[in-house]
Amino acid sequence: MKSHGWMLDVSDLSVKLRGVQILDNVSFKIKKGTTVAIIGPNGAGKTTLFKALLKLVPYKGKITWNKKVKIGYVPQNLSISGMPLSVREFLLFKHAENIEETLELVGLENEVLDKRVDVLSGGEFQKVLIAWAIIDKPDMLLFDEPTTGVDVGSEEIIYEMLNRLERETGMTILLITHSLHVIKHYSDYVLALDKDVTFFGESRKIAEPSLLKDVYGSHSLFEHHRHGA
Amino acid sequence: MEATRFSSITGMVHEMIDTFTLSLMTGIFVGISSGYIGSLMVLKKMALVGDALSHVALPGLALGMLFNFNPFIGGFAFLFLAALATGYLERITKLSMEAIIGVLFTLSLAVGILITPEAELLEALFGDITNINMVDTAIAAAISVFAVIVARLIYNKIVLSTISEELAVSRGINIQRVNIIYLLLVALVVAVGIKIAGTLLVGALVVVPAAAAKNVSPNQRRYAVLSAAFGVASSISGIILSSYLGLHAGPLIVLSSIIIFFATVPARRLR
Numbered sequence: 001m002k003s004h005g006w007m008l009d010v011s012d013l014s015v016k017l018r019g020v021q022i023l024d025n026v027s028f029k030i031k032k033g034t035t036v037a038i039i040g041p042n043g044a045g046k047t048t049l050f051k052a053l054l055k056l057v058p059y060k061g062k063i064t065w066n067k068k069v070k071i072g073y074v075p076q077n078l079s080i081s082g083m084p085l086s087v088r089e090f091l092l093f094k095h096a097e098n099i100e101e102t103l104e105l106v107g108l109e110n111e112v113l114d115k116r117v118d119v120l121s122g123g124e125f126q127k128v129l130i131a132w133a134i135i136d137k138p139d140m141l142l143f144d145e146p147t148t149g150v151d152v153g154s155e156e157i158i159y160e161m162l163n164r165l166e167r168e169t170g171m172t173i174l175l176i177t178h179s180l181h182v183i184k185h186y187s188d189y190v191l192a193l194d195k196d197v198t199f200f201g202e203s204r205k206i207a208e209p210s211l212l213k214d215v216y217g218s219h220s221l222f223e224h225h226r227h228g229a
Numbered sequence: 230m231e232a233t234r235f236s237s238i239t240g241m242v243h244e245m246i247d248t249f250t251l252s253l254m255t256g257i258f259v260g261i262s263s264g265y266i267g268s269l270m271v272l273k274k275m276a277l278v279g280d281a282l283s284h285v286a287l288p289g290l291a292l293g294m295l296f297n298f299n300p301f302i303g304g305f306a307f308l309f310l311a312a313l314a315t316g317y318l319e320r321i322t323k324l325s326m327e328a329i330i331g332v333l334f335t336l337s338l339a340v341g342i343l344i345t346p347e348a349e350l351l352e353a354l355f356g357d358i359t360n361i362n363m364v365d366t367a368i369a370a371a372i373s374v375f376a377v378i379v380a381r382l383i384y385n386k387i388v389l390s391t392i393s394e395e396l397a398v399s400r401g402i403n404i405q406r407v408n409i410i411y412l413l414l415v416a417l418v419v420a421v422g423i424k425i426a427g428t429l430l431v432g433a434l435v436v437v438p439a440a441a442a443k444n445v446s447p448n449q450r451r452y453a454v455l456s457a458a459f460g461v462a463s464s465i466s467g468i469i470l471s472s473y474l475g476l477h478a479g480p481l482i483v484l485s486s487i488i489i490f491f492a493t494v495p496a497r498r499l500r
Contacts, residue, residue: 075395
């Protein structure tokens with residue numbers, strides 16, 4: 001029998017795309033109501049892992065969700081440049097009725113509703129995307145690099161908000177990140193990927209430089225962070 | 230007896246509705262549908278595809294003229310098959326869509342020009358509304374209404390898949406199916422538009438009103454409505470100008486739409 005404490009159980013997940021092995025026997029379990037940061041070098045299969053979880057790519061292995069789980073997804077690389085679409089229309093694609101309430105949750109004013117999505121700042125648009133993902137009250141949020149193209153101030157606000165959402169709604173959050181700062185302050189667990197799982201454990205453990213070097217192979221993550229901050 | 234009464238009624242209707250009225254009515258329907266369906270083409274950044282795609286209709290029109298069936302059917306069949314073939318060739322050759330269009334569509338134009346009867350070539354290339362009849366108008370009206378209704382049903386799905394395919398698939402949208410339905414609609418509206426603007430210019434009717442609408446639209450609703458409205462405004466003014474000046478309607482419609490486009494450029498800030 002499955003435990004109530006688990007949200008997601010992945011075992012021996014493998015993905016091969018155009019003859020290239022992207023993920024190789026990945027296994028892990030996600031506890032309900034936790035935030036898990038997924039890290040790994042470029043090409044490690046982080047985004048592909050999300051796509052497999054969402055059944056967007058063919059895979060081998062087993063993905064088991066707890067009950068009928070509702071997933072909110074925030075992808076990377078959306079093409080909104082030149083799109084004559086208001087924020088309200090974008091959110092209405094989900095046929096939601098609680099638009100204003102959701103905006104408040106992500107810290108946006110109602111005025112933003114009548115703006116075109118392509119005139120928003122990076123931070124504002126990211127918040128709109130989070131609003132889109134949480135508007136139908138999912139139990140699980142998949143977040144692909146939530147703060148790419150967002151300035152440092154807004155980055156902090158977005159992670160604070162995600163933390164608050166986790167606390168207030170009990171949502172489970174899975175996020176891909178490159179930032180050690182995010183791992184340290186905003187995640188409970190870390191899943192390090194490089195085709196297979198190189199480390200899976202509590203976030204405070206990976207913050208020790210020696211362990212980081214083991215799972216990552218370098219200190220580049222540190223350097224990157226210092227530049228960013 | 231019934232039959233003669235019927236034919237005398239249709240005769241009267243024919244007299245009442247002259248060619249000019251018929252062409253205006255056709256223009257209104259074609260303007261709405263090509264503007265509306267074109268708005269999705271511009272969003273999908275396929276404007277040039279739409280423009281070049283229209284050339285494919287030429288051999289189909291020619292076959293209709295040679296073998297005496299409605300050229301609309303020939304044009305539509307060639308358009309739809311070419312749209313499907315483009316997608317298929319793109320997948321198996323890994324060439325870009327532009328390259329395939331360059332090959333396929335110039336081929337059609339070359340073959341079309343060779344087999345189109347000399348006397349009809351000008352009409353096929355640039356359109357001719359002076360010989361329009363009730364059947365043409367009825368086809369244009371029915372096809373346009375159908376195309377707009379179906380396009381409205383898939384509009385949001387196409388917009389979402391343009392923003393992000395993953396987001397669309399994760400919402401359960403079958404992108405491939407939606408795209409095929411969309412290409413079918415494009416083939417339909419281009420095929421009816423050919424009567425008015427010809428295979429060379431009909432693409433402008435799909436692309437230019439939407440491009441103009443995009444300049445001034447603060448949201449999707451306004452954008453879709455304005456695309457259709459600019460389409461109608463272009464075709465009505467082109468057809469009226471053509472009857473005053475005694476010139477071809479097709480080029481005048483295209484010029485009207487382009488005047489609207491340039492008028493919207495400075496208005497970009499207003500949106």
